[in-house]
Amino acid sequence: MDAQPFSAPTKGGWTTFPFLIAPMGGLTLAAGGWSSNLIVYLINEFNVKSIDAAQIANIVNGCMTLLPIIGAILADSFFGSFIVVLASSFVSLLGIGLITLTSAIDTLKPEPCENGSSLCMGPSKAQLAILYSSLALASIGVAGTRFTLATMGADQFDKPKQQGVFFNWYFCTMYIATLGSVVGIVYIQDHVSWGLGFGISFAANVIGLAVFVWGRRYYRLLKPQGSPFTRLACVLVATFRKRKVMLSTKSEDYCQEPMDGATKLGGTTPTNSFKFLNHAALVTQGDTTSDGSIKKPWNLCTIQEVEDLKALIRISPIWTTGILLHTPIAMQMGLIVLQALSMNRHLGPHFQISAGTMMIFVMISTAGALAIIDRFIIPLFQKLTDTPPTILKRIGVGHALTVISMAISALVEAKRLSVARAHNLHGSSVVPMSAFWMVPQLLVVGVGEAFMFPGQVSLYYQEFPKSLKSTAAAMVAMIIGIAFYLSTAIIDFIRKTTGWLPDGINDGRMDNVYWVLTVLGLINFGYFLVCSWLYKYQNIEKDEHTASSEDPC
CATH class of the missing domain: 1.20.1250.20 (MFS general substrate transporter like domains)
Incomplete structure (x- = not known):
């Protein structure tokens, strides 16, 4: 079922554009400021060996890019994009703030030494715990904002052409902001101060968060419709339970989209691709109540839910x-x-x-x-x-x-x-x-x-x-x-x-x-x-x- 807007119909559109693109730029600048030079920071400030530092950076980058799927599920299923972006921005702010402290307070990092020296002392367990906690918080914050913010921006527009324009601006902003962090903030970290460089990232996060919240009254917010993955799982379960039932060629034998709580019969039949999944939408005795609503959700699914799963398989x-x-x-x-x-x-x-x-x-x-x-x-x-x-x-x-x-x-x-x-x-x-x-x-x-x-x-x-x-x-x-x-x-x-x-x-x-x-x-x-x-x-x-x-x- 399509998500329906619960905000005023006049909301959304290009009015929201600056309130979404500016936070994207600020949050990306912040993320690039602490992550782009992470390998050098680990080697020079925490005395980590070069290949180990590269491995830690890979894990951090993996978290930043793998965890967005969780943020997307939370946005689609439970909280909506606005709440997920807002909460993630706060988490990112905490993480970057903690990273800034590790660079500014000497007791939070090991004694400095010449790179490659056998006398270098590695970080203590407490220092590593603080470092890894800061990296985890900052990574989670990036994961919850980057692609959820992109989808929220696309949701402000009705036409695919407008959505395409927004995506172009989105990626341009992302690359330009990343470019700014790689050139400007990394240079400051290497030649002026690590603390100042991370501090600029912190400030960029604050500005991005403030602009995002400021635009709240203009956004078109889509109401979460519950976990779509649960419905997709229902298709698999219902297919298995009805695997021995003969499929029908009549459209009235299949469950269409529910209308006002009742199951609509008649209309279309499921497609023939991955035909065995059509069992999930086949109406059998006991699947519906007297008023036509679905009685056992894990026994009967709509044609649309079946087709959704087929789309993912394809x-x-x-x-x-x-x-x-x-x-x-x-x-x-x-x-x-x-x-x-x-x-x-x-x-x-x-x-x-x-x-x-x-x-x-x-x-x-x-x-x-x-x-x-x-x-x-x-x-x-x-x-x-x-x-x-x-x-x-x-x-x-x-x-x-x-x-x-x-x-x-x-x-x-x-x-x-x-x-x-x-x-x-x-x-x-x-x-x-x-x-x-x-x-x-x-x-x-x-x-x-x-x-x-x-x-x-x-x-x-x-x-x-x-x-x-x-x-x-x-x-x-x-x-x-x-x-x-x-x-x-x-x-x-x-x-x-x-x-x-x-x-x-x-x-x-x-x-x-x-x-x-x-x-x-x-x-x-x-x-x-x-x-x-x-x-x-x-x-x-x-x-x-x-x-x-x-x-x-």
């Missing part, structure tokens, strides 16, 4: 391809920082960029590619072929570019290792090779994200059942979260079975890691091509691919 193979698509990117995010720490990062004789700032090239590339894709590539494709590129074609281009980026990464790392060996450098010693050799691979992966990330969100928002719209947006985050955890497991496996990733990367073979990721990406790309070829769109909108003059990117 799209699940494509969803799984996203996991191995994002896993190489997740691994690259951590490994790039370690490589940059062991390379020359100077711009001129006096200025040195931060290792965590290397990801700026991904942000620049993605933001620029979004503009080029929407303004030039899609119109040109449509002019040449008379049809706009489908969402799956855009995602497929993202797959291919990600594989290319991993291959370039392997070649660059092989070059870095050859330079290190030519100068007889070991451990994590700085190699006389510019870190800007890594820019091409970052630019390529950024363009790939511009093709596949908005495409994935649009695909799931379009193809998921209406009762799962918030969940649909969070499914992309869930993919990325699983990818971060999978990347952590892969790195652990490689460390235990090979010598490719020692603490001193000059003594390892990180190039082999990238070649493995290239091969995995190629296999996954082939799997995606098969899945996309077999998939049939369920909810194509006439103006889905229409370019809008309002599109900012």
